[in-house]
Amino acid sequence: MTATSIDTQLLRFSDVAMTFPNGTTALEGVDLTVDRGEFVTVVGPSGCGKSTLLRIASGLESATEGGVELDTDRIGYVFQDATLLPWRSVQANVELLAELHKVPKAQRTEAAKAAIDLVGLTGFEKNLPRELSGGMRMRTSLARSLTLDPELFLFDEPFGALDEITRERLQDELLRIFVEKRFAGLFITHSVSEAVYISTKVVVMSGRPGHIVDTFDIPFPMPRDPEVRFTAEFAELTGKISHALREGHR
């Protein structure tokens, strides 16, 4: 981790700790870097402070100790739920962020159109969120963040509530968009196989107070072949990470 050059670093946590006002320590001594072109996934038991990591990176919360360096202001944030505004159509929901940044109407309509196309929702622009499935809502949420053309994309267990088939499909979609857009990703999940499949690097966190117990580089090339899931190498990596996870949780 120390070998990375400063130019390519997009996000760097050095010795970050987070203690909430009520006294619980969520994070302790966290060192983590996300480089440009990297897709880093953090796995850990629930309640280990994984989400807190994202909240600190995005500025929703500030660390009580340590340093956070961020080399971009174009950050995408995808929440656990799709957080769509139910009174807005898909089109209007996707336009929201650009609208908040006062982007002119014609320009944001175009950006939204491109993003909707990228997530495969063309034809559903006029639908309301209540008319969409969970997977389509998550696609809309993804498209909404894509309109900002983020350099750093933060994902807080976005596929956690979806069924297995939809989940795998969205993982493939996300990989495709990652290869096309080349943002850097920081992804939170508690699914080890999801982590291995979508990442270039997997970081394992311990139970509370969360700290990093191990880091694994994922050697499979991008764009990733869905068949990689069924290789022996994939199974071995998944096994190793699961072990590390169990060790860290003890």
Next chain:
Amino acid sequence: MATTTPTTTVRADVSAAGTRSISTFRLGRGLKTLWPPLAVLAAIILGWYVLSLVVLAERNFLLPPPHEIFTEALFNPGTAADIFLALWRTALVAVTGLAIAIVLGIVWAVAMSQARWVERSLFPYAVILQCIPILALVPLIGFWFGFNFEARTIVCVLIALFPMVSNTLFGLQSVEKSQRELFQLQGASRWTVLTKLQLPAALPAIFAGMRISAGLAVVGAIVGDFFFRRGTPGIGSLLSDYTSRIQSAELFAAIIVACLFGVAVFVLFGWIGRRAVGRWYESNRG
């Protein structure tokens, strides 16, 4: 199903999304929901006849048979004109009072939603407003504002205000934390959060509040009529006139007209609410 063909990238997860048409079966459902209350109405009318003609017999000035309400009052041009003119004046008071209550209530709730300390300072007074027996204030209102239109409107506002305040506040605070954070991440101002997130999210609750307040405004206007009888009479003063003159058919006609007016206002505001937010908001009352 959605009308447009999806691109190939969307596969299995599309099928779960059904866009069901809300208006289908409206008519059939309308009849089905209408006949039980109609049956109850028929039973009430039957019981009424029995009570009026058999039980009360000569003393049925206490409860005239239903048809007399029409023959003696509603179909009597002079009486009908009196009743509807009075109703019109009462309606004017109710609508004015309601409009003031809606504006005041929303402003009050928005103020409270902006800061915890404002809410802590102002909410107790909304509760007190709800708790004071309005009749205890009536003499004071008359004393300060006279016994005319203004006084009646003020009674109306006092009665109708609380549901607007509490519903709007509830609606404004119903916004999910993550949605708020979505706005926060983009550095949205307080005003933007209010107008683009909180107020739209609060609309269903605001309309529910309006419906309750509209009903209460009618009550308030009629109560106001009873106490503040200077100036042109409303339906409330007409009711007490008919009672004192033992004009029971006219009295019942006025009561029924006042009831129908209350129902109409309730239905109207329900309809406005559905028109405004029904497309995206699914009320659990169906």
